[in-house]
Amino acid sequence: MRIAPFKLERYFAPYEFSAPYLLCASDCESLSVAGLLQLERSQAESLRTLRLGYTQSGGSWELRCAVAGLYETARPDDVLLHAGSSEAIFSFMNCALSAGDHIIVQHPCYQSHYEVARSIGCDVTLWVGDEHDGWSLDPDFLTRNIRSNTKAVMLTVPHNPTGYLMTHPTQRAILDIAAAHGLWLFSDEIFRFLEQDPAQRPAAAADLYERAVSVGGLSKTFGLPGVRVGWAVTRDRGILSRMTVLKDYLSLCNGAVDELLGAIALRHRDVLHSRNLDIVIANLHLFDDLMARHRSSMSWQRPQAGTVGLVRYTGAGGTAQFCREAISKAGVLLLPSAELEFGDDHFRVGFGRINGPQCIARFDDFLTATR
Numbered sequence: 206m207r208i209a210p211f212k213l214e215r216y217f218a219p220y221e222f223s224a225p226y227l228l229c230a231s232d233c234e235s236l237s238v239a240g241l242l243q244l245e246r247s248q249a250e251s252l253r254t255l256r257l258g259y260t261q262s263g264g265s266w267e268l269r270c271a272v273a274g275l276y277e278t279a280r281p282d283d284v285l286l287h288a289g290s291s292e293a294i295f296s297f298m299n300c301a302l303s304a305g306d307h308i309i310v311q312h313p314c315y316q317s318h319y320e321v322a323r324s325i326g327c328d329v330t331l332w333v334g335d336e337h338d339g340w341s342l343d344p345d346f347l348t349r350n351i352r353s354n355t356k357a358v359m360l361t362v363p364h365n366p367t368g369y370l371m372t373h374p375t376q377r378a379i380l381d382i383a384a385a386h387g388l389w390l391f392s393d394e395i396f397r398f399l400e401q402d403p404a405q406r407p408a409a410a411a412d413l414y415e416r417a418v419s420v421g422g423l424s425k426t427f428g429l430p431g432v433r434v435g436w437a438v439t440r441d442r443g444i445l446s447r448m449t450v451l452k453d454y455l456s457l458c459n460g461a462v463d464e465l466l467g468a469i470a471l472r473h474r475d476v477l478h479s480r481n482l483d484i485v486i487a488n489l490h491l492f493d494d495l496m497a498r499h500r501s502s503m504s505w506q507r508p509q510a511g512t513v514g515l516v517r518y519t520g521a522g523g524t525a526q527f528c529r530e531a532i533s534k535a536g537v538l539l540l541p542s543a544e545l546e547f548g549d550d551h552f553r554v555g556f557g558r559i560n561g562p563q564c565i566a567r568f569d570d571f572l573t574a575t576r
């Protein structure tokens with residue numbers, strides 16, 4: 206298979222573990238194994254005596270039950286575990302799409318949402334939200350762009366990188382259009398439960414529509430990307446069984462330690478996501494002050510959910526150059542929109558880390574010095 210490099214991941218590679226001020230990460234503050242076991246001390250012995258053999262290919266029943274518990278209607282049989290949601294994205298596209306198909310993808314987005322389709326030989330239409338209206342999506346765009354070979358709509362709810370949270374009416378309208386045309390609705394919900402106003406949380410797509418595939422995982426909301434657990438949830442048994450077959454060629458099964466730690470995390474999910482949401486909100490307040498101080502060179506639509514936001518840079522030069530200077534002069538890592546294949550006017554910031562205050566202060570100093 207031939208696939209273009211994943212720009213964001215390659216951009217991060219040299220910096221992610223060395224940049225002193227990581228201000229664009231999309232994951233939340235992580236925990237140590239000891240920190241996780243603090244939530245359920247009895248599991249320390251289970252971890253010590255855990256057998257490190259192969260695990261069930263669909264995922265342990267216990268963990269599938271825990272994942273199903275995140276949804277209104279899903280049963281454990283509707284859940285397929287993966288080694289991270291990235292694997293679920295790759296697998297869905299390879300199972301649902303063929304060369305010559307067309308898909309419509311909310312953009313900017315995680316590159317795999319369209320790059321895997323391109324590698325299969327699909328046509329891709331990028332669906333960019335309205336920046337002036339908080340990056341909202343207009344369902345009429347979808348109607349206008351559906352072709353006879355359109356097979357799927359790819360969404361990220363809540364959205365990375367803008368923090369846009371789809372409204373209930375917009376979600377309903379998109380689902381109705383998808384249903385009318387028999388399209389797959391792929392909904393990447395890895396930032397779910399990080400809505401600043403939980404009343405605005407859209408339903409999981411898999412709870413609403415037979416041909417929806419909701420994808421989630423432990424990496425973002427729960428702050429555990431080192432526990433490689435992601436999942437796909439759908440009522441469509443056909444796609445789930447094709448993805449199960451493909452998994453035999455991918456990770457084969459999840460790590461036994463990951464499954465055990467993942468089940469603990471989901472049993473204590475409220476503790477984890479409310480801790481992480483508190484971190485995000487505190488960092489956002491600090492960033493609000495920064496934005497107010499530097500409004501001559503930056504503007505944004507404040508994120509409503511998730512861990513990231515997209516800032517429009519209106520100063521001199523493009524954001525690729527601006528971000529290069531931020532890392533080289535101040536050690537602050539930002540993500541220029543070019544790495545998201547989204548022009549050169551924006552950069553992504555992230556709010557999920559506990560050292561957010563230091564990162565924001567450092568960025569503030571950098572902006573002041575370069576004014």
Ligand SMILES: Cc1ncc(COP(=O)(O)O)c(C=O)c1O
Binds near residue numbers: 290
């Ligand atoms: C929208 C989105 N989906 C999926 C992923 C992949 O996450 P993981 O494979 O760690 O579950 C990411 C990672 O940044 C992401 O931003």
